Amino acid sequence: MRLEAAPVGMVLFLVFVVLAVLSRWQGWGLLGFPWWTWLVLGVPALVLVADLLVARRGRALVRSRQAALALLFALAAGNVGALGVLLVGLMTTDTSDLGGGELLATGFAIYLADLIVFGLIFWELDDGGPIARRAAGTRRVVDFRFPQDEDEAGVWRPQVWDYLYVSVTNAIAFSPTDTMPFSLRAKAVMAIESAISAATILLVAARAVNVLGS
Numbered sequence: 001m002r003l004e005a006a007p008v009g010m011v012l013f014l015v016f017v018v019l020a021v022l023s024r025w026q027g028w029g030l031l032g033f034p035w036w037t038w039l040v041l042g043v044p045a046l047v048l049v050a051d052l053l054v055a056r057r058g059r060a061l062v063r064s065r066q067a068a069l070a071l072l073f074a075l076a077a078g079n080v081g082a083l084g085v086l087l088v089g090l091m092t093t094d095t096s097d098l099g100g101g102e103l104l105a106t107g108f109a110i111y112l113a114d115l116i117v118f119g120l121i122f123w124e125l126d127d128g129g130p131i132a133r134r135a136a137g138t139r140r141v142v143d144f145r146f147p148q149d150e151d152e153a154g155v156w157r158p159q160v161w162d163y164l165y166v167s168v169t170n171a172i173a174f175s176p177t178d179t180m181p182f183s184l185r186a187k188a189v190m191a192i193e194s195a196i197s198a199a200t201i202l203l204v205a206a207r208a209v210n211v212l213g214s
Contacts, residue, residue, distance in 0.1 A: 004130075008119070008160060012042075016109070019105060020036060023102075028106075033085065048068065065131070068124055072120055073121070083110050086106055110204075115167050115168055118193040127141060128141075143183040146178075176190065
């Protein structure tokens with residue numbers, strides 16, 4: 001059921017809300033962007049949460065899987081844009097004007113949003129989406145191959161938490177771990193997540209440590 005992902009979507013929206021509140025409180029404005037920019041980036045997450053909360057067959061706000069995926073990819077694009085702004089800020093802003101706290105908070109928010117957004121994309125993308133998986137009862141044409149799929153005697157349907165785990169391990173290892181991508185689109189989406197994760201961890205975190213240590 002799509003309803004199971006509603007708490008995950010709410011966490012994603014709250015990530016942007018917390019970063020917006022911190023930015024307003026601390027007077028952060030990277031490259032001149034106002035604090036409420038983070039709230040704008042979170043709007044698709046709020047729409048998605050509303051859809052997931054009222055999700056019933058034929059009654060959802062977002063009535064097609066394609067529309068839900070469009071919302072998720074909009075969130076991913078917004079996250080990439082936020083990372084781009086942060087990286088430009090790292091290269092063009094003086095260290096004394098760019099605090100370590102702002103770097104760590106922004107980098108952590110981007111990283112956490114990366115984990116959640118791509119976990120939800122995997123969940124909605126794989127095997128026709130959660131509704132199709134539930135209706136079929138079996139997994140035959142899949143985008144991701146889980147270890148549990150090897151048990152041919154049982155009928156196993158992955159939940160949203162399984163895909164979040166895949167997202168976390170992919171973002172940490174920068175590569176698949178126990179769950180393998182089968183389709184080209186699954187490989188492409190995992191590669192994008194790994195690239196965002198690598199840029200956030202390797203560049204932003206390293207610069208933040210240097211700022212805090214100076």
